[in-house]
Structures are given as C-alpha cells and as structure tokens.
Amino acid sequence: MTDYDLVVRSRRAVTPEGERPVAVAVRGERVEALYGYADPLDAAEDIDLRDLPLLPGLVDTHVHVNEPGRTHWEGFASATRAAAAGGVTTIVDMPLNSVPPTVSVEALEVKLRAARGQCHVDVGFWGGAVPGNLKELRPLHERGVRGFKCFLSPSGVEEFPPLGTAELRAVLAEVAGFDGLVVVHAEDPELLAEPGGPTYREFLESRPGAAERSAVARVVALAAETGARVHILHVSSAECLGVLEAAQADGVAVTAETCPHYLTLEAEQVPEGGTAYKCCPPIRSRANRELLWEGLAKGVLSCVVSDHSPSPADLKVPDFAAAWGGVASLQLGLSAVWTEAARRGHGLADVVRWMSANPAAMARIPGKGAIRPGYDADLVAFDPDADNPVDAARLHHRNPVTPYHGRVLKGVVLTTWLRGRPVDGEPHGRLILGEQ
Template sequence: MVFDLVIRSRRAVLPEGERPAAVAVRDGRIAAVADHDAPPPAGAEVDLGDLALLPGLVDTHVHINEPGRTEWEGFATATRAAARGGVTTLVDMPLNSLPPVVDASALEAKRAAAAGRVHVDVGFWGGAIPGNVPDLGPLWTAGVFGFKCFTADSGVPEFPPLTPEGMDEAFRAIAALDGLVIVHAEDPAALTEPASGGYADFLASRPPSAERSAVERVVRLVERTGVRAHILHLSAADCLEPLAEARVRGLPVSAETCPHYLTLCTTDVPPLDAVSAEARPLDAVSAEVPPVGATAFKCCPPIRDAANRDALWAGLADGVIDCVVTDHSPCTPELKRGDFATAWGGVSSLQLGLPAVWTAARERGHSLRDVVRWMAEGPSALAGLTARKGRIAVGRDADLVAFAADESFTVVPGDLAHRHPVTPYAGRALTGVVRATWLRGEAVTGAGEPRGVLLSRP
C-alpha cells in the first residue's frame, strides 16, 4: 500500500504507551502504526525526531458565541486558536450565541454561521431550558451531541436555568432518547451576591457547598431517571466524594475539570489594580481599551485554593474526573473591565490548554500518556467519537500533533489567535510547544483555507 503521509517520532503517544513509531496516513485516516524505522512507501514523510507525536486533542467545552455575539468570539478565530493549540475537534456550547441552540432552527442557524469557516472539526451541543422539552427530540435527531442545562443563572437571559422540577422533566425526556445531559452544577440557594468587588468576596459568594449540593441533586436524578449525566467544569474538590460514590453504585455520571482549576489558585489572582504590561489586551478593537488585569481570572465556578487544586489532581489520578477541557468562554475586553462583582466570568485558554496542563502534570509526575487520556480520549468518549477521534490507532482520523514537550515559552497575549487576547496566563512561563497540527493528514495552522468539517452525533 502506498501512503499519503508517514510521520515518524521517537515519542509517539499510543494507546498502549509512549514508544518510537511511524504513523502512516491514507485518505485522511491512520492506515498503519509501524515500528519507527519501518520503510512504508509514502507520498510525503515527516521525521519529528524527539518531538512527541500526540493524537489531536478533543475539547468538548468551548463557547464560540457566533451568531449573535460574534464580537465576543467567532468560528474563524476560535478554531484558528484551537489548531495552534493542538485541538483538532471541539464541541460548541449552545449558549452565548443568539439564538441559543434550544431548537432545531437555531442549530441550523449555528451551522450556517460555521459553514466554511472552521479550521478544525466542530460539533454542537443542544440546550435544555424551561419549556423546550418538545424541542429535545428534534435537536437529537438533527445531530447534537447532548443537552446542556444550568441549575443556576447562566449569565445570559435567553438561556435560563432549570428548576428542580424542570430538571426532572428534562432528564426523563433525554433518558428516553438515550441522550446525554451535561450540567453546570451550582445550587442557586447557596449562591450570594459578592459583598465587594474583590476576589475574596467573589469566591465566598460561590462556595464549594453550592457545587456539591447541585452535584448531589444530579446524582439523585440520574438514579431516578436513568439518564446519562456529565458534570461540567468541576472546581470544588468537595464534589469528588459523591461522584466517586455514584461510580461505585454503577450510575452513569462523569465529570470534567479545566486547566485553570488545575494550574491556578487564589494566590495567583493579583490585586485589582495590579496589571502587568503582558496583560494588556493587544487586540485591534480599540486603542483606548484599558488593561483587564485581575478580572481575567474570573470564572464561574471560581478558581479556588491550592489544597483544593491538589485534590482535583488526585481526583484525576483516581479516575473520578474523566477529562480536562478548557471551558473557553471569551467576551470583549470591555466586559472584563471593572471588578469581580461586575466583570464577565469566563477564562479564554483554548490555545493554551495543552501546555498549561502539561506544565503542571509533569511537575506532579504524570506522563504525556496521562494528558492524552484526559484531553483526547476522555472528551472523545464523552461525545461518542471514539471510533474516529482521540487516539493514534488504525482507522481513526489522522488528527495529530507535534509537541515539543521539553521546550518552554512565556505567554504573550498578542501571540494568541482567539478574538480577544485576554488571558490569566499572560506573562506565565509554560512548558510544551505545539510545533505542528494535522487534521485528517493535512497540516493546519489556522492561516490557510479552513479544512474543518461540521460533525453530527454518530
């Protein structure tokens, strides 16, 4: 067999572990995984030497916001950042765009906005909000990967949270479809208004008990309805106990966390008036836009203390947390101004997730194989894409990443490709540089013609 491409690496991260290998590509799929020095014929050959070869990452938690709030982020910019960060597949969240994806017509509007503009492969979540249970079946038939709901205020009025009674109704409907519900789990009864604009009061307004109470409610509903459920952006390590207990009981509940919860903690958040030169938003929106500074760290649920961060790492190691995804949630720099009581809550890290996690993981003794399990295999399994994505294995899409695992760099916001280069990682030293990304065997940088496709649930 003549292959289209062969990529050789002395550090190929395969399902069975890391070893030297030659990965052969034909018609966009991995056709063979051979010994490093095997001589398969190829139209082109790339020798990475000691650069690691990873499967393309899968990020199932990305807010692209187009159409309707394209000034926050758009398909072209988000997927360009993804490609540069080694993410070859992402699944877009149903809210922050207008209209939100809560019925089939809104999904069509989303697909129309994305068509021909994506540099990586993109799928879509649907939404579960009050009153749209009749729309869930048509959305599922139209190919969404599952349904997102909130237990507390979402931050945008067009995507309201479900009441406990509404959750029960929606969960039963989704279970009847054999669908998946993904939950922003914070108990509104445990949330308060911040007493001031400082970080300490913002943190106190969203305590770990709010997350745990909501997670426990989800677990009870899973037991009652039989639905498959996934907890989004877990920040509170207090939730690990009920999640582990649910696993022991065989309940279909999974969970994710995010790079910012694993790599940052409360002591990293600077005072509101402290802004480094690197933190200045270097976008072209307006030369008058002032620095964002500390509020770049604001997200909901919040970044917590170092002991909590350590416990999240333990949850990953134990398998209680299944995957790590970015929750890339951008907005305009203007919306990040102000203080922690008023600024938009969201961290933009789509391009930086891999080096951020790898930097912390290697310091804790984890391997690249672990990172691939958390950031490629786990998310692809969540979305039902394991037959195509997330592994270097015969038959999978040839989505691959050349990664300089020992090379360090300093995050400069102006180097980021998402629409507004605002990030809490500004000026931070990270280890691991994405040198090249291939989508179905074709090199992608985000600079050329978009090659991504729009995915539907298998």
C-alpha cells in the same frame, strides 16, 4: 503510485498502548496502519520527528464560540485557529452565548450556517435544555447534537435560563429515552449570593464549594432515578469528589470534567484587579487544586477541557463583582496542563487520556481521540521541553484577555494535522453531526 499519502514517525508516539516508537501511515484522511518507527514505507511525504512526541489531536468538548450573535466576543474562525495552534483538532460548541441559543433545530441550523467554511478544526455541537423546550430535545438529538447543556443556576445571559428540579427531572427522563447525554453546570442557586464587594475574596465567598457539592448531589440522585447519562461540567470544588466517587461506585452513569485553570491557577495568586481570572465556578485555593489533581489521578474526574468563555476586554471591568465571568484559554490548555502534570509525575499518555481519549468517548465522537488505524489522522507534533511564554496579544483568540498572560508554560505545539492535512491557514474543518 505511493502506498501512503503521509507517514509521520516518532520515537515517542502516544498510542492507546502507551508511548512507543511508531510510524503512522495515513491514506486519505485516516490512519491506515501503524508500523515500527524505522520501517521503510513508500509515502508522498515522510516526516521524522525523531525524539519529539506525536500526540493524537486533542478533543475539547467545552468551548463557547459565541457565533452568531456575540461574534465580537469570539467566532468560529478565530476560535478554531486558536484550537489548532494549541493542538486541539476537535471542539464541541456550547449552546450559549450565541444568539439564538441552540435550543431548537431551527436555532442549530442558524449556527451551522454561521460555521460553514470558517472552521480550521472539526466542530461538534451541544444542544441546550431550558424551560419550555422539552419537545425540542429529541429532534435536536436526531439532527446530531452531542447532548444537552443545562444550568441549575443563572447562566449570565437572559436567553438561556436555568432548570428547576422538576424541569431537570423531566429533561433527564426524556433524554434517557433515546440514550442521550445531559451535561450540567452544577451550582445550587440557593447557596449562591451576590458578591459583597469588588475583591476576588468577596467573589469567591459568594460561590462556595458547597453550592457545587449540593447541585452535584441533586444531579446524581435524579440520574439514578431516571437512568439518564449525565456529565458534570467544570468541577472546581474538591467537595464534589466524594459525591461523584460514590455515585460512580454505585453504577450511576455520571462522568465529570475539570479545566486547566482549576488545575494550574490558585486563588492565593489572583492579583488585585485581575478580572481575567474570574469564572464561574471560581478558581479556588491551592489546597483545593491539589485535591482536584488527586481526583483526576483516581479517575473520578475523567476529562480536562477548556471551558473557553471569552469576552471583550470592556466586559472584564471594573471589578470582580461586575466583570463577565469566563476564562479564555483554548490555545493554551495543553501547555498549561502539561506544565503542572509533569511536575506531579504524570506523563504525556495521562494528558492524552484526559484531553483527547476521554472527552471523545464522553461525547461519543467517532474516529477521534487516539492514534489508531481507522481513526481520523488528527496528529500533533509537540515539544514538551520548550518554554512557551504567553503574550495575550499574540494568541489567536479574538480578544487578548487571558489570566495566563506573562506566564511561561512548558510545551509548544509545532504542527497540527487535521485528517492528514496540516492546519496552515486554509480552513478545512468539518461540522460533526450524529455518527458521521
């Protein structure tokens, strides 16, 4: 009998103690122990990565899978294949744009039936908070959703309407009663407008940074009033950082995320007609992007997740006023963020904190986010120096639409292990509900 099922060795394993030489010993689905890199161990399989880094699997808590109902946009099989190819071993699915949206236990059960047997990585679920479903929140929490997504402005789909201020206050008070989490798309509808024309400049002007800052200030004030835990989704405007930093210093239970496209792309480089870049809130200026990096380095922004929101190519036309808003990047987030992080002097341990440990902690997903004894053996062999030219047609996303097409990113995922098994085409992902 061998002692371990799998040993993976790396001189550059990223652990909670930092980057160091380690032999990761796996028994069954979990990390059993960490040893010295060269320690002799008895294992059924012993893999030596030498100087290639070994990362914990990434945790992407902001993914629109869209199945059922809009499976021609994306689905569990295609989304989770893309995730694994990008080093992501856990995703959390948003309650829209699927039909029905996940706003009741019955709707969640429909989604669970659609997901079972298709997932190449582990999948958790957000519930939705919409007008009229306040009584559904506790049952959804008890069924095992990670928290509740809401909008303060129109979501883009009629079946998931936004909350007004009084409705948001009621949701926060209800969710605070069972120590749940509310995650918020924070844009103030009073400060948004229809684009004045078809260009990117006109679209950007229609969704100013002030709309984000105003909405974040409202959420923070209501969180302080109700004692609720809140998380601000996809911060694109640096105008939000001061509000968030002050609230965090005052002890308000608020965290915030940004996304790879806000950290890597810039409004000045959006090409004419390049509607693959359209998302809400929008990609802003180069100067704004640098301030987001500063907020991330300071910890005001703690998570970097994809907001993978794909659609068929025929919804990305004819112009920025009419096209569907959403960036498809689930497979590319690690390489995109690493490309820009390395240029700014950040290391792989920083990227792992932003893209694995912190999202897992925010969504309270047990056993994820670190190479640590007792945790799931979710591991990623990553070559940080390899060029990664992006061809949209070769991605695993269902539709070949991404603003990264034609770019050469840095860093390639070589192997992804989910709970000790390589992700190799046979789906063995689990559905994560509650504390399991």
